[in-house]
Amino acid sequence: MHIAVFSQHHTNPDCPATSRHYTLLAHLARTHRITLITTNTWERLRLTHRYPWLPEGVEVRTAAVAYENKMGVGQRLLSFGRYAAYAIREGLRIDKPDVIWGISTPLTAAWAAAQVARLRGVPWVFEVQDLWPTFPIAMDAVPNQWAQRRLYALERNLYRSAQHIVTLSPDMSSYVAGVGLAKGKGWQFSQEKITTILNGTDLDLAALATDEAVAALRQANKWQNRRVVLYAGTFGRANDIPTLLAAAEQLAPNHPDLVWLFMGHGYDEPLVHAAAARCAAIRLVPPQPRHAVFTWFRLADVSIVSFLGLPVLDANSPAKLYDSLAVGTPVIVTNPGWTKELVETEGCGWYVPAGDAAALATHIAKLLAEPSIISAAGQAGQRVAPQYFDRQELASAMQNILEQSAKQP
Structure with a gap:
């Protein structure tokens, strides 16, 4: 055919x-x-x-x-x-x-x-x-x-x-x-x-994110004793990047061991550059090829899947959601559509309303204080990925x- x-x-x-x-x-x-x-x-x-x-x-x-x-x-x-x-x-x-x-x-x-x-x-x-x-x-x-x-x-x-x-x-x-x-x-x-x-997601590429690969990435960036929050994707108008930057800056004073990675490029890239210049907790990471991105997801304690609070965006099917769960990193989603239902039903992540930087910062702080909750959610994500993704x-x-x-x- x-x-x-x-x-x-x-x-x-x-x-x-x-x-x-x-x-x-x-x-x-x-x-x-x-x-x-x-x-x-x-x-x-x-x-x-x-x-x-x-x-x-x-x-x-x-x-x-x-x-x-x-x-x-x-x-x-x-x-x-x-x-x-x-x-x-x-x-x-x-x-x-x-x-x-x-x-x-x-x-x-x-x-x-x-x-x-x-x-x-x-x-x-x-x-x-x-x-x-x-x-x-x-x-x-x-x-x-x-x-x-x-x-x-x-x-x-x-x-x-x-x-x-x-x-x-x-x-x-x-x-x-x-x-x-x-x-x-x-x-x-x-x-x-x-x-x-x-x-x-591509489970064969997710398998490349080995313990050794993650350890090497941590060592190369001197993040051996750092907690990591990751946003990986387009810095587009719809991705609510200003809210993530505000949450990162709110958390920074009380969490000196925390680093926020913004990996990608797009419309709001100048905002990320400016925030990284004034806040040491924020790092801008250049875009990575797809076969390498999974190691970055596995490096993170939690990843963010964010969009503006528009009903049409509740229907999105973002690759970063699947990629993160495939390597055992739980996600925070910001839209009350099917992704919220997924992470809450499967226990592989959490929901925080779009545009609420204070709520996002507070939720991340609570998670970082209870690593066992993060670990359990990550394991749930890895169980879900081969079933559906x-x-x-x-x-x-x-x-x-x-x-x-x-x-x-």
Whole structure:
């Protein structure tokens, strides 16, 4: 079977990124022909060269289209539009696929997949990684109401035209189901059209975070007798970085053995630089390749999964959550959605409301005073990870959806 994959942001484990689709594509390419239509954005950002850029057996068409988190709205729209135009052109040139897999974000990548599927008369599967356009609208990135209505109409049409819809969290699935079940609309569809396949994590890479690797990392940074709180990920507008910095500065005077690591890059990086300059407890760590990030998670006593207190962000499926739990480091989440339910039900973390620096500082102080609680939560996370988060199992689920979708008339 020939599968065409439309993904603007392809990465591999040498990149400072989650690389979900690298694992899924590698699995699919063992038994199917795969053509990936993507860009060269992340290839130029590789930090190491330990892994092939493409999994074995994956064919690629690559557009030279720039993108970065610091871009403004206009620059992003130009980037999205350029990729969509390229993807449609290449999608019409490649050998006819049996099924198309369109991955958002951005929504325009899925739109391009839908256009090629329509023109070539083949089914397509829509993978929803973020709730667009609800997310950019909630972040005031699309203030014009006419533009908002057009984007919502585009979203509904994509849901309607897709043979199947895959989301990365149960809350995303609930949102999509609400759209599909809305009364009085011509684009109604049933909940059976939607499947949740979590973002997940790579357990083989998590196994690289050995005792020896953690000890070497501690020694290299002179953190042998330090407690560590870690935020690893994008310093984006939605990640509530100012709250984390405020909590770190509140804790610092009474916890001289505590170090807060902020690992990543993005829009709020200047804020992290400034905080690190005035507070010795705060350290800015450069982005790490995916294969190395697990040792940093295991080094930490606790990690933070933070977002602004917006309902749309409650549905997120952040890789840092899975990566941290896979190595036995419990997490603090700041949104009252499915992640709160997960960590509380499984006993692998805690919830602190978004935007409340004082509550976050107080909760961390209590945890540091009772190491046995942290240890028990970490062990619970390691039990949960192979049950629900293994990307090899998730890849099999994705393969089944693509195969079944290709058989549909």
